[in-house]
Amino acid sequence: MKRHAATKKPIWKRPFFWVIIILIVLVGGITIGRQTGTTLSHHEKVSKPKPKPKPKPVKLTAKEKKVAKKYALSPQATAHAHTAKVTAIGDSVMVDITPELKQVFPHALINGAVGRQFYDLPTIAQSLKAEGKLADNVVVNLGTNGPPEKKDISRFLKVVGSKRQVYWINTHVPTQRWEGQTNRLIASTAKANHNVHVVDWHNLSNNHANWFAGDEVHLQTKGATAYVGLLAKTMAK
Structure with missing residues (x-):
């Protein structure tokens, strides 16, 4: 008697699938966070007003x-x-x-x-x-x-x-x-x-x-x- 081939589980029911998904989410979140932080940091540098130069000392007669x-x-x-x-x-x-x-x-x-x-x-x-x-x-x-x-x-x-x-x-x-x-x-x-x-x-x-x-x-x-x-x-x- 031939053995019946075991029914394959759908990929989403396999443990390694969810491990990969979790890793993708974690890595993606870190990357986005870094990019956002860099963008905000750059924006702060650009928008920060420069201090007005102090007037040069003037010597009067x-x-x-x-x-x-x-x-x-x-x-x-x-x-x-x-x-x-x-x-x-x-x-x-x-x-x-x-x-x-x-x-x-x-x-x-x-x-x-x-x-x-x-x-x-x-x-x-x-x-x-x-x-x-x-x-x-x-x-x-x-x-x-x-x-x-x-x-x-x-x-x-x-x-x-x-x-x-x-x-x-x-x-x-x-x-x-x-x-x-x-x-x-x-x-x-x-x-x-x-x-x-x-x-x-x-x-x-x-x-x-x-x-x-x-x-x-x-x-x-x-x-x-x-x-x-x-x-x-x-x-x-």
Whole structure:
């Protein structure tokens, strides 16, 4: 009588099958874990912000140290202002603070006039540019005598170009209805143009009535010092 061949067990019922499966799972898990850890480690290295470099020590002259103390400036801001080429265009407020501006910015060319309006700005800038007197840093202080119009600002920015930096001092004229309109337009202009920066005089001067003359616009000595100090700090950023 022939023997019947033994029925083979399905492979999944055999012990060695499950040993192999368990080994595959273990090895695969370790490999995936290592890869994930490497990826996370790499991500952490990439996303970790670099520490900001410390500003280099600045050695000031005795005269510059006096300026730094008077205007509450850092050595870096003082040194920057001392060497910066600046063209400042403004109205009677700028005329009044010319001594302080020249003390902090000795290389500044100051073009101020009583009663000046915003619509004068493009023509003045064009004339200074034609004479080679429009510096890489242009400071604007207008708005005391009336609000700006977008077309005048657009013409001015076209004259200045995109490479010069414009530092626009906003307005403190609480007695005039156009104060808010002027400051909003200055802010929106800065937001739309990478080379235009707001010097926020309006915010700094709030609640400092003793900085101003009786008209609440023109400056006393303390106000002039704070005004020019703010400009120097903004330009040094």
